[in-house]
Amino acid sequence: MREVEAVFREERGRLLAALVRRFGDLDLAEEVTSDAVEAALRHWPVEGVPPNPGAWLMTTARRKAVDRLRREQALATRLAVLWAEAERAAPEAPPGEDGGLPDERLRLFFTCAHPALPAEDRGALTLRCLAGLTTPEVARAYLVPVQTMAKRIVRAKKKIREARIPFRVPDPGELPERVPGVLQVIYSIFTEGYAASSGPLLQRLDLAEEAIRLARILSRLLPAEREVAGLLALLLLVHARRAARTGPGGEPVLLDEQDRGLWDRAMIEEGTALVVTALSGGPPGPYAVQAAIAALHDEAPDLAATDWPQVVALYDVLLALDPSPVVALNRAAAVAMRDGPEAGLALLEELAGARLLRGYQPYLAARADLLHRLGRLPEAAAAYRSALEAAGSEPERALLRRRLAETEGTADEV
Known part of the structure; x- marks a missing residue:
């Protein structure tokens, strides 16, 4: 069977x-x-x-x-x-080596991720059609009722039909504009698998593995697209840590506390080789740079031995490619490791007004951690409370409750 x-x-x-x-x-x-x-x-x-x-x-x-x-x-x-x-x-594509038509799945990739479809529909349709998940499984992935997801998928198909969105691979001149949308759909699926937005589990391994499977297919179909290799490398290098990211009870284990002996070395080797491909032959793309950062983490024997100057330098490159507050947040965390918590906190305070970071749990938690490291315990406790309110999954909430209790306990001792 x-x-x-x-x-x-x-x-x-x-x-x-x-x-x-x-x-x-x-x-x-x-x-x-x-x-x-x-x-x-x-x-x-x-x-x-x-x-x-x-x-x-x-x-x-x-x-x-x-x-x-x-x-x-x-x-x-x-x-x-x-x-x-x-x-x-869409003129007929030549057959692939296995006698099939690899372009057929490419057509579905680009159709499911067409910019005319709402962002939430793209991921749902990709999981339904390319990953082969049932509608109830897709609904569970997005934490919505089955009926809601069924309507969403019907709506997406109706949009394809009524807007006459063609089932075709974009022309070579269109690929630079359209490939990022396809990659974003796969990355979004992986992100939800890496850190579930809500629910009892920190990781949704089924979603993360489906995203990797889709990225592998896309990599085979578009071998010359270096950002496809970059995305696959990033997913492999991050997913390689899955066994160490949670404790026996499902509680989160942060990077500095993880047992790196549990990391998947074969997956790290594969991802690292793909980083070389993704960084070769021209200016790097955002996924390739993120993969290079992930590779530096995976190669280090522990957190202190990580090449933080190089990590910060790569974040500088990434920030130029993608000047978003989230990238700036991650760079600030790396600066805190290189130059100390005060330097990192100063950068976080500069980001305080960014709309995308309002109520963003990783930002609030990072700020709380740096305040704690600086001994500013009342402020740290307040920041942990804000992060707790914004947390989605129960494991994240449990970790923040523990951090808050430790902070308040330390403050009481002082």
């Missing part, structure tokens, strides 16, 4: 993308993909997994699609128009 599930997981996105390309209708493609999988679940346990399971699924799905179109002449007419439009918009 595991073998069958692995086949479905690997082939579903390829199959769905090829069917969308063939028939120009995402709903129909999803329906016949599900039908083909159901047929496989009936036949394969008895007959065995065929030598070419992808071809078996494709043949079955195409037959079922043709049967549906024959039964629904009106739908067939509508699809014929859509198909003709899709053919004009």
Whole structure:
């Protein structure tokens, strides 16, 4: 059964993308993909997994699609128009080495992450169509009711249909503008997996691993795009620490307290090699620079031995590429490690008026920690209370409650 599930997981996105390309209708493609999988679940346990399971699924799905179109002449007419439009918009791509059409999944990547779709819909549609999660699973990922997520996915598909968003890979001249949107969707999925915005768990490993899987697919499909390699490197280098990031009870373990022997060294080696690719051949992109920072953390034997001057220098580069308050916040934390808490706190105070950081828990917690390190305990306690109010997940709240209790206890002793 595991073998069958692995086949479905690997082939579903390829199959769905090829069917969308063939028939120009995402709903129909999803329906016949599900039908083909159901047929496989009936036949394969008895007959065995065929030598070419992808071809078996494709043949079955195409037959079922043709049967549906024959039964629904009106739908067939509508699809014929859509198909003709899709053919004009996207000429046939050459087959890949495995006989498939790698461009098919690329079309789905760019369609799901199309800028015409609302940001919240892009991630949901990517998880549904490319990661193969069910609607209830996507709803759990976004912590919304299933009915709400179902409406969101229907709305996104309707937008694609009514706006006639083409199922195509952008022209080479469009890629620099469109690739960042695709990468942002994958990164957003990973971010929610790395630190859940709410709920009982700090990490959603299922989401983080789906994001890595999607990044791997995209890396295979766009091998010349260095920022794709940069994103994959970043995800691997950060996810390599997953086993050390929580304690036995699920409580967060901060970087300076983590058992680095639990870090995934094979994943770190893979990510570090990808950093070299991402930084070679021209000016680096934001994901490549973030990956380089993550690599410096992963290579250090402990927090004190981290090359903080180099980390700050890389944040300087990143800030030039992405002058956002969040990047400035992370740079301030690195400066605090290089030059001391007072220097870091001065930078944080300069960011106090940034709209994006109002009520932003990492900012509030970083400020509280630096105040604590400077012995300004009443201010630190107040800052921890603010961070606690802004915290989402229960493990983060538990950590902040512990920090607050320690601060108040120390203040009482003083």
